[in-house]
Amino acid sequence: MxxxxxxxxxxxxxxxxxxxxxxxxxxxxxxxxxxxxxxxxxxxxxxxxxxxxxxxxxxxxxxxxxxxxxxxxxxxSPGSPEWNQRADLVARAMRLIADGVVDRDGVPGLAARLGYSARQVERQLLAELGAGPLALARAQRAQTARVLVETTGLPMADVAFAAGFASVRAFNDTVREVFALSPTELRTRAGGGTRVASTGTLHLRLPFRAPLNPDNLFGHLAATAVPGVEEWRAGAYRRTLRLPYGHGVVALTPRPDHIGCRLTLTDPRDLTVAISRCRRMLDLDADPVAVDDQLRTDPLLAPLVDKAPGRRVPRTVDEAEFAVRAVLGQQVSTAAARTHAARLVTAHGDPVDDPEGGLTHLFPTPESLAAVDPDSLAMPRTRRTTFTTLVGRLADGTLHLGVDSDWSETRARLLSLPGFGPWTADVIAMRALGDPDAFLPTDLGVRRAAGELGLPSTPAALTARATAWRPWRAYAVQYLWATDSHPINFLPG
Incomplete structure (x- = not known):
C-alpha cells in the first residue's frame, strides 16, 4: 500500500x-x-x-x-488507487466526489450520504489530502472544463455551466488560476476544438496504469451484454448510461496506452459523472503492479500472472442494475440471464435513440421493476421472491447500493434477503460495490481452475489458502476464471 x-x-x-x-x-x-x-x-x-x-x-x-x-x-493523471481499494470515510467521500455529489448536493449532501457531520468530513479530507471537499470538487470541475474547452466547440458559457461552475466568472477565474491560461487561450493551444451541439459526441482518452490486459475485462462485458442496453460493435463495448441530468451512450475501445472513449450526452453537465462511472466500470484506477506482485507470491498463481499481467475486475456503471442482473443469473446460463434481462429491458426500460448501433433502452430503474407483476417473470417461484424483494428494497431505499456503500455492512444486508447466498452477495461486492478483496470460493469456475492448478478446491480450504492473496482476492478470481475457455475471457474479434 x-x-x-x-x-x-x-x-x-x-x-x-x-x-x-x-x-x-x-x-x-x-x-x-x-x-x-x-x-x-x-x-x-x-x-x-x-x-x-x-x-x-x-x-x-x-x-x-x-x-x-x-x-x-x-x-x-489516473485517479489514486486508494479511493477504490479502501472502505473508510475518506475513500468513500472521494468516490462520491468523483460521482459529482458535491456539485449536485453540496457538502451537506456529501456528509449526509456518508452519515457524518460536514465538519468531520472536512477535517478528515484535509488531514489526508490537504484539501476539503469544496476544493476537491473544484479541481474536478477544472478538469471537466479543460476537457470541454479542448475537445469541443461549445460556447464558453455552456462549458462553465456543464462543468458545474456557478457563474462564468468563477469558471474564468478557476481556469486562469489552475492552468495559467484563459479558457480561450486553452482552446487555441489545443487546436480550437470542433464545433458541436450541446448534445454532440465527445472523443476522450481515458488513461490507466500499465499493464492492462483487456481480454477478460472487455470479454466479460461483451459476453454478458444485455441486448438493447449493451453491445460489442466495431471493436468497442457500447452501452447506455442513466445519469443524474439525462442519459448517454458510450463506446469504449481498448488501445495500447489508453481507453478510447466516445461519449454522447443529452446534458453536458453529466460529463464528469459519465467519465467517473466508465473509469470505475473498467477499473482504470487500479495499481496492477501492486496487485500482481502480491499474487505472484503464491507459486501456483505466479505463472498465470506472468502469462497475462494487468488483469482488471470488470465492474459496472450502475450498482442496482448489476444486483438485479446477478439475481437474474442465479443458476442459469449466461445466455439465459441475458434473455431474462432483455425481456425486462424491452418491457420496462426507458427508450433511447442510437443512430450508431443497436442500443434501444436504458436499464429499468428499481422503481419500475418494483411494479412488475411477479407472475409475468419466467423464473422459479423462489427466484421471483428474491427478485421482487431486492427491487422492492432498492426502490423504497431500505437497501442502498452505491459507490459510498460500506462493503461489509452491505454484504450482510444482502445475505439477509431471501435467496441471497454467499456467491450472489460476493459477486455484487466484487463487481458492483468494488471490493477488491471479494472472493468466490464456491464458484464452479474458480473451484475447477483451483483444482487444475493444484490449489485446494473445496471452499473452506481454498479460502484458507487465499488469505495470502489479500487484499486482492477479487483479482485472483479474474486470473482463475481466465484459465477457462468461456467467452468472458476473450476480447471479441
Whole structure:
C-alpha cells in the first residue's frame, strides 16, 4: 500500500528521477521556483530536490497556489488507487466526489450520504489530502472544463455551466488560476476544438496504469451484454448510461496506452459523472503492479500472472442494475440471464435513440421493476421472491447500493434477503460495490481452475489458502476464471 506516499520524500524523489508513470496520481510534485505542479512522470528535466515539495492531490496543489504543468498535464493523471481499494470515510467521500455529489448536493449532501457531520468530513479530507471537499470538487470541475474547452466547440458559457461552475466568472477565474491560461487561450493551444451541439459526441482518452490486459475485462462485458442496453460493435463495448441530468451512450475501445472513449450526452453537465462511472466500470484506477506482485507470491498463481499481467475486475456503471442482473443469473446460463434481462429491458426500460448501433433502452430503474407483476417473470417461484424483494428494497431505499456503500455492512444486508447466498452477495461486492478483496470460493469456475492448478478446491480450504492473496482476492478470481475457455475471457474479434 502506498497510502500517504507524498510524505516519503526519498521514495517520491526516486519516482520523479526515474519518471515512473506507475506513480502518476499517487502524489504530485510542486516546484517551488516555478509555481507549477507535475505528475511524477513529467518528461521535463526534474528540478533540484530542494526546489521540490510533494502533495497528495491536485486540489492540494491548486489550493497552495501551484498551477498545472502544461507539458505533463497532471490533472489528467489516473485517479489514486486508494479511493477504490479502501472502505473508510475518506475513500468513500472521494468516490462520491468523483460521482459529482458535491456539485449536485453540496457538502451537506456529501456528509449526509456518508452519515457524518460536514465538519468531520472536512477535517478528515484535509488531514489526508490537504484539501476539503469544496476544493476537491473544484479541481474536478477544472478538469471537466479543460476537457470541454479542448475537445469541443461549445460556447464558453455552456462549458462553465456543464462543468458545474456557478457563474462564468468563477469558471474564468478557476481556469486562469489552475492552468495559467484563459479558457480561450486553452482552446487555441489545443487546436480550437470542433464545433458541436450541446448534445454532440465527445472523443476522450481515458488513461490507466500499465499493464492492462483487456481480454477478460472487455470479454466479460461483451459476453454478458444485455441486448438493447449493451453491445460489442466495431471493436468497442457500447452501452447506455442513466445519469443524474439525462442519459448517454458510450463506446469504449481498448488501445495500447489508453481507453478510447466516445461519449454522447443529452446534458453536458453529466460529463464528469459519465467519465467517473466508465473509469470505475473498467477499473482504470487500479495499481496492477501492486496487485500482481502480491499474487505472484503464491507459486501456483505466479505463472498465470506472468502469462497475462494487468488483469482488471470488470465492474459496472450502475450498482442496482448489476444486483438485479446477478439475481437474474442465479443458476442459469449466461445466455439465459441475458434473455431474462432483455425481456425486462424491452418491457420496462426507458427508450433511447442510437443512430450508431443497436442500443434501444436504458436499464429499468428499481422503481419500475418494483411494479412488475411477479407472475409475468419466467423464473422459479423462489427466484421471483428474491427478485421482487431486492427491487422492492432498492426502490423504497431500505437497501442502498452505491459507490459510498460500506462493503461489509452491505454484504450482510444482502445475505439477509431471501435467496441471497454467499456467491450472489460476493459477486455484487466484487463487481458492483468494488471490493477488491471479494472472493468466490464456491464458484464452479474458480473451484475447477483451483483444482487444475493444484490449489485446494473445496471452499473452506481454498479460502484458507487465499488469505495470502489479500487484499486482492477479487483479482485472483479474474486470473482463475481466465484459465477457462468461456467467452468472458476473450476480447471479441
Amino acid at each position: 502506498r497510502n500517504g506516499m507524498h510524505t516519503d520524500r526519498e521514495r517520491c524523489l526516486r519516482a520523479v528521477r526515474s519518471k515512473d508513470a506507475r506513480f502518476d496520481g499517487w502524489f504530485y510534485t510542486a516546484v517551488l521556483t516555478t509555481g507549477i505542479y507535475c505528475r511524477p512522470s513529467c518528461p521535463v528535466v526534474p528540478p533540484k530536490p530542494e526546489n521540490m515539495t510533494f502533495l497528495p492531490s491536485a486540489a492540494a496543489c491548486q489550493q497552495a497556489g501551484f498551477r498545472a504543468c502544461k507539458r505533463c498535464r497532471p490533472d489528467t
